Every structure is written in C-alpha cells, then in structure tokens.
Amino acid sequence: MSTIYDIAKKVGCASSTVSKALNNSKEISKKRKAEILAVAKEMGYVPNSSARSLTTKKSWSIGIVFSEDLHIGLEHHFFSGVIQEFKKSVEELGYEISFYSKKIGNQSLTYLEWFKYKDLDGILIVTVDVEDENLEALRQSKIPVVTVDSGLINVPTVISDNFQGTRMALEYLMSRGAESIAHIAGPLRSFAAVERLEAFKSVLSSCGREESVFVEASNYDYKSGKEALYKLIKLTKDLPDAIYAANDDIALGAIMALKELGYKVPRDTSVIGFDNIELTRFTSPSLTTVKQDKRKIGTEAAKLLIEQIDKKTERTKGIIKRIPVELIIRESTK
C-alpha cells in the first residue's frame, strides 16, 4: 500500500533519501535514518518486489525445470525431497523458487524466454529428457544453471555416484552367492539410467562375467517394472539368481510380477533397487536398495548454483559432483 513516496512526504524528505535509509546506504545520517525507519514501520511499509527487481535486475528467484514427460513432479518420491532441500538452502540466502510452466499468459515460452521474462537469477534442472531440444539453448547460454541427475555437458551437475552404488549392489549380490545377475535399466533417455547400465556392464565384466543380461523399462515406475520383468523372463531361459533394478519403483514392480509368476523373493531370486524411497521399508519383503542422499544432493545443487550467481564465475566446464550412496540391506536379497 504505502510506498517510499508516502514515507518521504510524511517525513518531509525526498524519496531517494528514504531509499537510502531502507538500504543502509552510507549517504545518510543516523538521525534521518532512524526517523525514516520509524515512519516506515509505523506506516507498515513493505517494498514491492516488482519495482525492486525492475531496477536492480535481480529477482531473487530461481527457476526449477523438471521434465514432466519422465513423470517427474512434485509427487515424485525422490525428487520432491531434492527440491525441498534445495528450496530450503536457497531460501536461507533470500531466494525463492519458481516453477517453469509452459503457459505464461496465452503464449508458451522456452526455458530461455522464461528466464528473461521472470528475470531469474538461475535455473535448476531436475533430470533431463535428452529429447527435450529446448534444453539445448539453455545449455549454450551463459546463464547460471545447475542440473541434478543429468548429463548436460558443460553444465554443473549433482548426481549420485551410480558407479559406486552399482558396484556395491552387485558385489553384495555376488558375495551372497549370485551367479547370474540381470539388470532392469531405467528409460535410457535419462542419464542416470545410462550410467547405471554402463556401471552394471563394467562391473560384471571386471568380475569376469561375460554377458550382461538387461532389459529397459519404459519408465521409472511400478508398472514399467512389471512389464520389464516379463520381458526379462522371455529373454532368459532360467530365472537369474538376482535382479538389479534401476530404481525402487521398478524393483517393486518386478517383485510383483515375480509373485504373479509364482516365484518367491528372495528364495527364488534376489531383487535390489535404487533410491531408498520410504516405501521400501514397508513392503514385503522389504527392499534391499542403494540409498541416494537426497538432502545432500539438494544442498549441493544449491551451493553450485549460488556460486555461479554470486561470483559471476562462468560455469565451470562440466563440473560433476558425485554424491556417495549407501547400500541398505533388507529382506529382498538372500
């Protein structure tokens, strides 16, 4: 309601003086400042963010992009945790978050246009759909960007250590006597899926296992996990000793499919997931899984982004920050 002009009028000074008082400039006397601050408080003055960011070119807000095509959203078990933590981190510094949405008014904006439209200070990309060609322009631009779980070249990325996680999972399975291990990969247009598949192949071959059996799930969800398991069964004559799934949802789907086929987990085969979503403690059997540290991922992403924003340092070419994972052993592996 009340503006700096109202305050100026009441105090009997110029608006510029009020502005100085409010922004602890040194161009003002203690006395004047105290006087102005008192009046401002009395009038219930609140600055206007639009006016402020119009002149300062700083919006104090950070955009978040996530690929809805990959079924990522606020409800996603894992990413909602990452975003929550990211939000908390940047809020401590005074930033707020803003979600990308295609429709702005009547027209639809690309990520880059959106960035300009909103005068954003930076962007967090949560997972990347390789097929989203809109991202390319973002990647080539000079604006502060950080990604989680993606492989955009020349963009700082925070991602779980998929190699370490895969190795831990597979070595554990082998230590428990698994001879044949199959992999249900996530959709290979996601970067993490590719990494886990690569790691799977690499670990197996380094252990002297020649062929690596895997199928690709069409999505990171329960249903796709079920379907993938049926595909897998068709592919192999015998049930493998163990199955390494690209994430927990897929693993749970696979277990359900195994049940439908009359198999018991872990008696007939072990299943191991990735993520450690809350669910996994409660299922029966409870799920052995590789735990991702979503809190750490969120805070690290925030850190990497704020550094770009503050230090005006150009994006460090292709920084990639790997967050350690942890193997959580439960009942789905023998």
Add this chain to the structure above:
Amino acid sequence: MSTIYDIAKKVGCASSTVSKALNNSKEISKKRKAEILAVAKEMGYVPNSSARSLTTKKSWSIGIVFSEDLHIGLEHHFFSGVIQEFKKSVEELGYEISFYSKKIGNQSLTYLEWFKYKDLDGILIVTVDVEDENLEALRQSKIPVVTVDSGLINVPTVISDNFQGTRMALEYLMSRGAESIAHIAGPLRSFAAVERLEAFKSVLSSCGREESVFVEASNYDYKSGKEALYKLIKLTKDLPDAIYAANDDIALGAIMALKELGYKVPRDTSVIGFDNIELTRFTSPSLTTVKQDKRKIGTEAAKLLIEQIDKKTERTKGIIKRIPVELIIRESTK
C-alpha cells in the same frame, strides 16, 4: 534483452503503439500490428514480468502457505498431490505458484506483507496450524484466499468429507463384528484431526456405544503413531477389536507397535487408516483406509480461488466444499 522501445525504434513508432500491438488492443490497424509483431518476433522480444505487474497490479502468481510445523512440505504424501494438482489447474489459466518463506532478503515477512511484497493475486493455505497467529491477519483481510483441510472461519475451504469417511470406516468395522473401537486422533491443532475425532464420537454414540476411547498422536507421522498406540494400550485394559487412525502414517506406526507387542493385525485387532497414500498397498498387511481424493481437492481449491480473483466477489462467507471419500478395503481389517 530487447524492450518495446527497441521495437518502437526499429519500426519507427511510439512504444505505446507497440504495447497496443502486443496486447491486441483495438486501437491499432491490422497493418501496423502485423508489422510490429513481425519485428518483435525477429528481435526475440519477451515481455518483462516485473515491469508488467508493476503497472497492472496483477502478478499472475498465487502464493502457497503451508505450516512447516505440522511437518507439511513438498514431500508430504498427500499434500504434495494436492499442490501438484492445484498447480496444474491454475497454470492452465496462466498463473504460477510461489511458496511462502519467512526470509525475504534479510527481514521476515508476515503472510500479509508477503502478499503485498509480491503483489500476489491470491493465496492457498494448505492446512492451518491453529496456533499460527500470523494467519489471523490474513483471515480478516479481504484478499482472495482458499484453504485446504482447515477450519478458518469465513475463508472458503476444501476438505474431505471427514464425517462420511469416519462413518464408512466405523460402520464397516462394526459390520465385521467389532465391538470396541478406539481412535488414534491426529494432532488436535489441525482441523481435520478435530473433525475426525468429533465424527468418531458422534458415530459411536449414534450407534449406542457409550464411551469413545481415543488418544491423540502428537503428529501425523509414523513415529507418533507408534507412541500413540503405546499410550492407548496403557489406557485400555483389553485390546480393542479395532483401531481407527486419523491417517495412514499413524495407522502404520500403530501396526508396527502392535507387532512389537506381539499382536497380529488383523487377527488380534483391525486397523484402518485415512488418506490412501501409495504406501498402503504395499505394506504387510496392506492397509484398509479411507481414500482422499487429492486431485479433486486440488482442482476445487483452484476453482474457488480463481473465482474470487476473477469475479472480484468477496469471499463467500465460510463456504466449505466437502469432497467425497472412498473406503478402500485391504488386509488390515478382518
């Protein structure tokens, strides 16, 4: 980058004319308009949201407040779904959402100040902590507000039909032979918890059961559910035939506590929850529960809010929209 002034210069007209072309005003000829639009496109013009909302007093953004004290956040099973759907609904109309956070820059703002600061068009309150006195000012104001799952008087509210749900749950339990039924209430500073408790008492007494046994969980989570069950056991000599929990997390906690005490569910007692979070399908035993329609709740809240924003109608005094619930029968009840 480029502004309407740049366009004006290039076209050779006034900025006001450009503005008119961009906002399909009728005060412009087809020819001029086409010409301007072409140049705008060529220059990659994108409007600036700050400048726009500064003059129009319309920010096209809606604020979301949720009480972190109640452990509500982006990760909450139920509310994240509501928010996701709300977001989708308002985005279709060109609005974006913005989350309240205490720290703006260095100072902390009340909800009302935040509303002014950001020039918000409306506010969605997701659950209300009765003890949050900041809300009172919001309630008394004339700004467009809608709440979900709360009981703010004179504020439109969208909420599940807790009476219907409770009745369905209890009647089902009784139809299956339960004589004694206890209730684990949610934290009673939340409105839904109070409603469910009231409904519990009312249904039981209308069925001729005199005393209604209940305990209050300190939070809506698993741990509180466990603790509450231990409290309950101390309170009653015998295990009740059935337990009606205020939400799924509490129910799951209670089941775990029962397990620890050597009881089996549903053999020794039935347990029924509220929400139908995804988890409930996977637990063992899977949980019988009252399903809340989070999609519907989200869209209805959006509708109620947009109506206030658009029609400039004052808040209809105390409108309360009840969304039907559904009983999902699974294994935790006999």
Add this chain to the structure above:
DNA sequence: AAAAATTACGAATTCGGTTTCGTTGAATCT
C-alpha cells in the same frame, strides 16, 4: 579566518511496461 574536503541530502533519470487522452487524417453524413 579562509580554503579545502566531507557529509547529507534532493532533483532527476531509469528500469520496461500500460493507459489515458489529445491530435491528426480519413471516411461518413447532410
């Protein structure tokens, strides 16, 4: 005490749009 350097403040401009209102030229009417 006069000169020089500081300090405290205000006038004016700017950010990027929207909107009002006056003016001009063309089209319509009598």
Add this chain to the structure above:
DNA sequence: AGATTCAACGAAACCGAATTCGTAATTTTT
C-alpha cells in the same frame, strides 16, 4: 462542400523502487 464522426497513432504520465550526480551545509585543514 462543409460539418461530423471515427479510426490510428503518439506524447506523456505512471507504477515503485534504485542510483547518479549536483549542491548546500558542515567539518577539517592550513
């Protein structure tokens, strides 16, 4: 043809801040 209406455009004010720069008042220096 002269009077009248209407369509198309531009000048200017405004939204609410931040910032630059000039000036007057004050303090410090010699």
